[in-house]
Amino acid sequence: xxxxxxxxxxxxxxxxxxxxxxxxxxxxxxxxxxxxxxxxxxxxxxxxxxxxxxxxxxxxxxxxxxxxxxxxxxxxxxxxxxxxxxxxxxxxxxxxxxxxxxxxxxxxxxxxxxxxxxxxxxxxxxxxxxxxxxxxxxxxxxxxxxxxxxxxxxxxxxxxxxxxxxxxxxxxxxxxxxxxxxxxxxxxxxxxxxxxxxxxxxxxxxxxxxxxxxxxxxxxxxxxxxxxxxxxxxxxxxxxxxxxxxxxxxxxxxxxxxxxxxxxxxxxxxxxxxxxxxxxxxxxxxxxxxxxxxxxxxxxxxxxxxxxxxxxxxxxxxxxxxxxxxxxxxxxxxxxxxxxxxxxxxxxxxxxxxxxxxxxxxxxxxxxxxxxxxxxxxxxxxxxxxxxxxxxxxxxxxxxx
Amino acid sequence: xxxxxxxxxxxxxxxxxxxxxxxxxxxxxxxxxxxxxxxxxxxxxxxxxxxxxxxxxxxxxxxxxxxxxxxxxxxxxxxxxxxxxxxxxxxxxxxxxxxxxxxxxxxxxxxxxxxxxxxxxxxxxxxxxxxxxxxxxxxxxxxxxxxxxxxxxxxxxxxxxxxxxxxxxxxxxxxxxxxxxxxxxxxxxxxxxxxxxxxxxxxxxxxxxxxxxxxxxxxxxxxxxxxxxxxxxxxxxxxxxxxxxxxxxxxxx
Numbered sequence: 001x002x003x004x005x006x007x008x009x010x011x012x013x014x015x016x017x018x019x020x021x022x023x024x025x026x027x028x029x030x031x032x033x034x035x036x037x038x039x040x041x042x043x044x045x046x047x048x049x050x051x052x053x054x055x056x057x058x059x060x061x062x063x064x065x066x067x068x069x070x071x072x073x074x075x076x077x078x079x080x081x082x083x084x085x086x087x088x089x090x091x092x093x094x095x096x097x098x099x100x101x102x103x104x105x106x107x108x109x110x111x112x113x114x115x116x117x118x119x120x121x122x123x124x125x126x127x128x129x130x131x132x133x134x135x136x137x138x139x140x141x142x143x144x145x146x147x148x149x150x151x152x153x154x155x156x157x158x159x160x161x162x163x164x165x166x167x168x169x170x171x172x173x174x175x176x177x178x179x180x181x182x183x184x185x186x187x188x189x190x191x192x193x194x195x196x197x198x199x200x201x202x203x204x205x206x207x208x209x210x211x212x213x214x215x216x217x218x219x220x221x222x223x224x225x226x227x228x229x230x231x232x233x234x235x236x237x238x239x240x241x242x243x244x245x246x247x248x249x250x251x252x253x254x255x256x257x258x259x260x261x262x263x264x265x266x267x268x269x270x271x272x273x274x275x276x277x278x279x280x281x282x283x284x285x286x287x288x289x290x291x292x293x294x295x296x297x298x299x300x301x302x303x304x305x306x307x308x309x310x311x312x313x314x315x316x317x318x319x320x321x322x323x324x325x326x327x328x329x330x331x332x333x334x335x336x337x338x339x340x341x342x343x344x345x346x347x348x349x350x351x352x353x354x355x356x357x358x359x360x361x362x363x364x365x366x367x368x369x370x371x372x373x374x375x376x377x378x379x380x381x382x383x384x385x386x387x388x389x390x391x392x393x394x395x396x397x398x399x400x401x
Numbered sequence: 402x403x404x405x406x407x408x409x410x411x412x413x414x415x416x417x418x419x420x421x422x423x424x425x426x427x428x429x430x431x432x433x434x435x436x437x438x439x440x441x442x443x444x445x446x447x448x449x450x451x452x453x454x455x456x457x458x459x460x461x462x463x464x465x466x467x468x469x470x471x472x473x474x475x476x477x478x479x480x481x482x483x484x485x486x487x488x489x490x491x492x493x494x495x496x497x498x499x500x501x502x503x504x505x506x507x508x509x510x511x512x513x514x515x516x517x518x519x520x521x522x523x524x525x526x527x528x529x530x531x532x533x534x535x536x537x538x539x540x541x542x543x544x545x546x547x548x549x550x551x552x553x554x555x556x557x558x559x560x561x562x563x564x565x566x567x568x569x570x571x572x573x574x575x576x577x578x579x580x581x582x583x584x585x586x587x588x589x590x591x592x593x594x595x596x597x598x599x600x601x602x603x604x605x606x607x608x609x610x611x612x613x614x615x616x617x618x619x620x621x622x623x624x625x626x627x628x629x630x631x632x633x634x635x636x637x638x639x640x641x642x643x644x645x646x647x648x649x650x651x652x653x654x
Contacts (some may be wrong), residue, residue, distance in 0.1 A: 113540070347458070348495045355455050355491075356509035356561065357483035366508065370499025377499075 040327055041295045042265060046108040046362045050075075050119055053112040064109050064322055065289045067257050068230050074176035074204050075113045079150035086129075090137040095123040100192035102126075102154050105261055106180040107208030107234055112204040115178035115186075120150035127165060129189065130158040136381060137163060142171040146200070151177035159184035159212070162382050167193045173201040173226075181209035183240065185218045190218040192379055196391065197226035205231045211271075213239035220379055223250040223256060223258045230289075232261040237271035237300075246275045248290070249375040249388075252318070254283025261291040262307070266300035275307035279377050280368055282399050284317035295327045296336060306332040311342040312371050314364075314399050365396050402567045403433040403470050403486065404455075405601065412446075421525050423449045425626035426465065433437030433447035433568055436595065436602040438612060438637060448492065450623075451542055451573040454603075455489040456482050469568075484513055486568030490558040490575050497545040502557065505545045506564060513565050530563045539639045551573040559590040562600075569601040571595070576611035588614030596604075596642045609641040624648040 047053065056075050058068040068075075083095055096102075103124055108113040127139060155165060161184065183189050197203060203226055213218045223229045235244045245330045250258045264273045279288050290309040311320040324338035345367060352365035372392055412424040422445045431437050441447050452462045454467060456479040467474040469485055477485060497505065506527060511517045531540060534556045546554055555575055562570050572591065576584055592615060594600045604615060612634070620636040622629045622645075629648050630636065 302419075306532070346495070349459055349497055351479060352491070352495050352497065353505075353509075354479035355483055355489055356479050356505075356565065357512035358509055359480050359512065362508070364514070366500050366505075367497065370497055374498035 015054065034255075036361055038364040040329070041263060041293050041325075042297070044110050046110050048104065048108055048115055048118040050115040051111050053115055056112055066259060067228055070202055070257075071113060071204055071230065073148045073174060075116060077148050079120040079148050079176060081117075081122045081150040083123055084141065084149070084151070085143045086125065087140045087142075090135055091127055091129075091139070093139060094126045096126045096130075096154070097123060100124065100126075100154075101179070101196065102156060102182065103152070104180075106182060106210045107176065107236070109206060111206075113176045113204045114178055116172070117150035117152065117178055121152040124152040124154050126154045126156065128156050128158065129163040129165070129187075131163045132160050132162060134162045134164070136166075138166040138168055140168040140170070141173075142169075144171060144175055146172045146174050148174045148176075148297060151175060152183070153177065153179045155179065155189075156182045156308055157187040157189040157215075160186040162188045164190040165192070166381055166384055167191070168196070169194060169203070170196050170198075170225075171201075172198045173203055175202070175204075176204045179205060179207045181207060181210045181217070181219075183215045183242075183334055184210060185212040185364060186214050187212065188216045190220070190380060192220040192222065192381065192384065193231065194384070194388075195221075195223040195226055195229050195231070197229070199225065199227060201226040202228045203230070207231065207233035209235040209244075211235060211237050211239075211242040211244055214241035215239075216243045218245045218378070219247070220375070221248040221250075221260060222379075222388060223248075223260075224395060225318065226256070226258075228257045228259075230257075230259040230287075232263070233313065234263040234265070235273070236265045236267055237273065238267045240268050240270045242271045244273045246273070247375050247378050248277035248279070249372055250277070250279040250288060251372070252279065252281045252286040252288050252390065253395065253398060254317075255285045257287045257289075259289035261289075262291070263293045264295070264307070265306065266294070266296045266303040266305065269300055270302040271300060272304040273307075274305070276375065277309045278311075278372055279309075279320065280312045280314055280319035280395075281320055282314040282395075284315075286315075286318040287372075288319075289321045290323070291321075292324045292338065293327070294325070294336070294338070296329060296333060298329040299331055301332040302334055303330075303336065306335070306337045308339040310340075310371070312368060313344050314340060314368065368399070369393070395396060403488075403601070405431045405569050406468045407450075407454075407465070408452070409465035410453070410462065410467065410549075412449055413463050414461050416450070419484060420461070422463070423460075423626055424453070427628060428627070429621065429628065431569060431601050431603060433601040434583055434595075434599045435619065436604060436615060436617045437619045437621060438604045438606060438617035439621050439623055440606055440609070440637065440640060441629075442649065443607065445623040446626040447572055447607075447623050450604070451489055451571045453606055454482075454487060454571055455479065468620065480512065483565075483567070488562055488565060488567035488570045490555075490562055490570060490572045492573045492575070492577060494546050494554050496547045498547055500545050502545055503541040506561065507540075509565060527564065530560055530590075533593065534560055535586055536560065552580070552583040555579060555583065555587055556590075559587050559594075563590060563594050566598050567596070567600065569603065571603040572609065573605050573607065575604075576608065578607055584611060585614055591615055599618055609637050612637050622648065
């Protein structure tokens with residue numbers, strides 16, 4: 001994975017002024033004819049009303065890497081916001097009204113598909129976690145159907161609760177949704193969102209999380225199946241001692257688009273974040289996008305953050321975009337860095353394995369599994385971890401030697 | 402009794418704007434069970450010989466032959482060479498993230514033998530070899546070469562040598578970067594494999610230090626891509642005292 005590597009660690013005194021001038025890709029004009037760019041990620045326009053967003057043309061920086069034609073129904077059409085079928089293990093979710101105070105407590109849509117979903121849902125699905133002994137929860141959706149629909153989910157980890165929540169997605173879908181995650185003071189929450197949709201499914205999601213004092217939040221996105229998956233998690237570290245680990249694992253096959261735009265905002269002092277997304281691409285038209293924004297706010301002294309993305313390219317005809325951004329509004333931090341690398345197999349790794357008698361095909365399999373297993377190992381739900389290993393093995397069946 | 406025969410081997414590598422010839426006609430014959438030391442100054446082509454035998458794609462054979470019991474090694478893939486009984490202990494083994502030593506060793510053993518080793522005896526054997534090499538138990542759960550110290554990497558190479566039981570092992574500067582304790586442990590491992598399995602050894606080294614612990618039957622001195630001199634163990638002693646200067650300096654009139 002030696003090709004196209006950038007590694008950087010910002011010195012504490014550095015101020016990075018990303019976005020301080022208009023990019024040649026345009027898009028700024030779309031925000032109302034003004035040529036003054038948005039100076040910081042936190043100033044981005046937010047609204048729960050889709051009509052307040054301009055029409056999406058496809059050249060906006062937010063959308064230009066997404067197959068717009070395929071997601072257009074989720075941006076522009078009326079969405080079915082009715083209650084849908086779920087199955088749950090380890091919890092009894094409730095459907096709550098739009099007027100519930102928790103709705104909107106973690107953030108607001110920053111793009112039109114998210115706002116469209118927000119304005120369309122009839123009731124929100126609520127998962128409450130309040131046990132201080134570790135509980136495992138799985139919520140499965142497998143019958144959303146292929147009509148355009150909206151969903152809204154609230155996951156509330158009460159103060160000092162300890163839990164692992166798996167959101168398991170299978171079947172067909174044309175879904176735009178928002179997931180709000182409230183991690184209370186001292187809570188420990190691992191949230192795993194697994195996308196194993198049918199081949200034709202289209203899924204656009206925004207996750208909004210707030211992490212309280214001394215709370216630990218681990219967010220893992222596993223995207224394997226679906227035509228288009230675009231899952232953008234935002235995490236706000238709002239109280240001292242808040243700690244977030246954001247992991248992602250994705251495998252794009254021919255014609256598959258998997259996108260994730262990760263945003264971490266260090267609001268309070270002494271907060272820590274780690275972002276690590278790893279993906280593999282195989283087959284004509286396999287496409288992945290990773291954008292990682294980290295904002296260290298003016299009051300976030302003592303911040304410690306590192307984000308990285310690694311992509312392993314297994315065949316011709318693939319494209320991986322990887323864009324880390326770091327904004328620093330205070331110099332008084334522990335550390336801030338980012339890294340991104342996209343490359344083919346490391347020939348020396350293959351040589352080493354082959355020199356021990358292992359065939360080239362098996363050597364490639366080992367290297368890919370090894371590459372992705374760093375993230376699989378973070379999935380602490382034992383059964384799910386084993387199942388994910390098998391799912392990745394199955395993906396590898398399509399990889400030629 | 403197997404024999405590895407290298408005849409008039411010529412090897413080049415691609416460099417910017419052309420190719421560079423590194424081996425200029427090497428002849429060498431190794432019987433199973435014998436220990437050959439290949440010594441020589443830096444840049445003389447010792448490591449090129451090692452990697453060419455193993456089949457690294459960077460090295461292009463432009464002439465000559467390598468045969469193992471008459472079979473054309475140069476026609477074999479890298480993995481086929483290993484399965485035929487050739488082993489290269491590398492000087493700079495690479496990291497393989499996410500692949501544990503345990504998983505790697507078992508996968509390699511299965512590939513070499515053509516069937517998975519019976520679990521219990523295998524685990525016992527791994528454990529014993531690791532104990533002999535003074536490797537901590539936790540080692541087996543670490544990812545291959547990831548975060549290993551220089552000494553740990555070399556021990557891990559010798560661990561593989563003991564477990565995979567090749568006919569011939571090429572040790573590429575296995576002594577480099579080892580302190581004297583680690584050097585003794587690693588040398589013992591090589592000697593054990595030699596005694597237990599009748600291993601043939603091609604020991605590539607710059608220094609004579611390791612030859613105090615692994616005693617060669619033959620010594621070959623490499624200079625500028627050729628064997629400049631050959632002899633018994635006494636040649637190593639002479640090199641210890643005189644160094645390589647006399648091969649490099651222009652011949653006296």
